[in-house]
Amino acid sequence: MKLISGVMPARRTVGLLALTLIIGLLLLDQVQSIPIDPFRAPAPMALGSGQAPAGGHCSNL
Amino acid sequence: MPVAVATVRVGLLMLIAIMAAVVFVIAGPRSALLILTGLGLGMTLEGLRFGFAGPWRVLITERDGRGLIAQFIAIGICAAVAFPLLAAFPTELTGAYAPVGFAMIAGAFIFGASMQVVMGCGSGTLVNAGSGNLIALIALIGFIAGSFMGTLHLGWWTALGSLPVYTVQGIFGNTLGLSLTLTGLTLLAVLVALRSLPGKRQPQTRLWIAAGLVAGLAILNLIIAGQPWGIVYGLGLWGAKVAEVGGMDVASTAFWSAPTHTLRLQESLLTDVTSLTNIGLITGAFIVMRWRRIADAQTAGISSSGWALMLLAGLVMGYSARVAFGCNVGAFFSGVSTGSLHGWVWFFAAFAGSWQGIKLRTRLMSAVSIPPQLVAQ
Numbered sequence: 001m002k003l004i005s006g007v008m009p010a011r012r013t014v015g016l017l018a019l020t021l022i023i024g025l026l027l028l029d030q031v032q033s034i035p036i037d038p039f040r041a042p043a044p045m046a047l048g049s050g051q052a053p054a055g056g057h058c059s060n061l
Numbered sequence: 062m063p064v065a066v067a068t069v070r071v072g073l074l075m076l077i078a079i080m081a082a083v084v085f086v087i088a089g090p091r092s093a094l095l096i097l098t099g100l101g102l103g104m105t106l107e108g109l110r111f112g113f114a115g116p117w118r119v120l121i122t123e124r125d126g127r128g129l130i131a132q133f134i135a136i137g138i139c140a141a142v143a144f145p146l147l148a149a150f151p152t153e154l155t156g157a158y159a160p161v162g163f164a165m166i167a168g169a170f171i172f173g174a175s176m177q178v179v180m181g182c183g184s185g186t187l188v189n190a191g192s193g194n195l196i197a198l199i200a201l202i203g204f205i206a207g208s209f210m211g212t213l214h215l216g217w218w219t220a221l222g223s224l225p226v227y228t229v230q231g232i233f234g235n236t237l238g239l240s241l242t243l244t245g246l247t248l249l250a251v252l253v254a255l256r257s258l259p260g261k262r263q264p265q266t267r268l269w270i271a272a273g274l275v276a277g278l279a280i281l282n283l284i285i286a287g288q289p290w291g292i293v294y295g296l297g298l299w300g301a302k303v304a305e306v307g308g309m310d311v312a313s314t315a316f317w318s319a320p321t322h323t324l325r326l327q328e329s330l331l332t333d334v335t336s337l338t339n340i341g342l343i344t345g346a347f348i349v350m351r352w353r354r355i356a357d358a359q360t361a362g363i364s365s366s367g368w369a370l371m372l373l374a375g376l377v378m379g380y381s382a383r384v385a386f387g388c389n390v391g392a393f394f395s396g397v398s399t400g401s402l403h404g405w406v407w408f409f410a411a412f413a414g415s416w417q418g419i420k421l422r423t424r425l426m427s428a429v430s431i432p433p434q435l436v437a438q
Contacts, residue, residue, distance in 0.1 A: 008363070011193025011355055015347040018190045018198050022340055026330060029302050033329040041089025046153050046287025047146070053287030055334035056294045056325045058382070058391030059159035059401065061219060 088331040099341015107346035111271035113182040113389040126257035131268035133246045138276035139398035144239040156399025159386035162223030168385030169407040173414025178374040183292040183388030191346030200375030207379025209300025212316040227402040286334040289395030295335030367429040
């Protein structure tokens with residue numbers, strides 16, 4: 001069985017790679033998403049806000 | 062403490078503060094609180110080694126039930142708070158309610174099997190990737206793709222046959238529903254304890270602490286977001302965003318054309334509940350790994366077929382979790398703790414899948430020559 005590499009990258013390197021991918025995704029998202037209006041941000045907590053939850057969840061069909 | 066260690070740790074604390082501050086300025090206080098909640102979950106899961114796939118595996122292979130009993134404790138604590146909250150604030154809070162169906166059960170079974178191949182569940186894959194496990198990072202890429210692909214076919218799978226959405230509080234009322242939930246969790250814990258060997262029944266102190274912290278943070282998630290902790294939706298959304306950049310008209314598909322999902326597709330990921338906690342999970346695990354200066358353990362090579370297998374297993378995990386209305390977090394933890402019947406069914410189907418997945422993994426690992434220590438937790 002041929003191996004791609006004899007030594008795996010260090011954990012720190014892989015962790016940083018994961019964070020870099022997240023930052024890349026956020027930058028990609030920034031380009032195509034509607035700009036956020038911070039003055040229309042929801043209340044800090046849903047509880048007590050008087051608003052129905054509007055987020056997506058795995059249980060949504 | 063050596064200066065170099067202190068410098069790294071100060072830097073990590075600054076990372077937490079900067080992340081929260083940046084998200085607060087860009088997206089507002091709720092998003093900042095959710096990223097902090099995700100960071101807390103990531104640090105708890107990695108720091109106290111609280112997981113889902115691993116404890117299921119060691120119960121089956123080593124008759125060690127401590128980790129699974131800790132999961133039941135966490136879910137029970139969360140349910141004890143979530144049930145009254147959901148009853149008192151029905152317009153502001155909602156549970157992880159989904160229908161039981163043929164595809165949902167099959168999806169949970171396949172997810173359970175594939176998470177044993179990857180040796181990381183939904184939350185575990187994020188945490189392992191953040192803490193520097195390259196195999197988990199590769200599996201995560203597959204997980205994202207699979208979660209998105211699952212959204213494209215979810216309606217078709219669900220139409221194969223599903224019951225209406227049932228909740229225990231809907232059937233039995235809030236008080237009896239909560240009592241039955243806690244009784245069910247206690248019975249399962251007793252069964253697991255009976256299956257376990259002496260000395261492997263009582264969760265260690267770290268697991269008690271972790272169970273309390275995970276439950277507390279999950280309750281915070283419910284209070285802040287208005288909905289329970291989830292993983293898979295955010296990953297599917299990430300895949301959808303990438304597909305859009307690639308030229309796909311995602312918004313015209315059945316799932317993403319629904320108003321709730323269209324809005325998520327249009328708006329920033331920094332306003333999406335599950336994306337925020339997912340990012341927090343990955344970063345929190347990274348922080349713990351760097352804080353502890355964990356020695357580099359990944360020193361062996363891996364075959365090309367091994368990489369392909371992990372990518373494929375991640376894809377299967379994502380697809381099956383989407384069809385099953387969640388993974389170990391969104392369906393099992395949040396489903397059971399908020400009263401959804403599908404959470405219980407998910408657990409039994411996924412556990413049966415895990416049993417088969419452990420056997421499958423042994424065969425696959427020997428075929429592709431992946432050293433067992435490379436896939437942690």
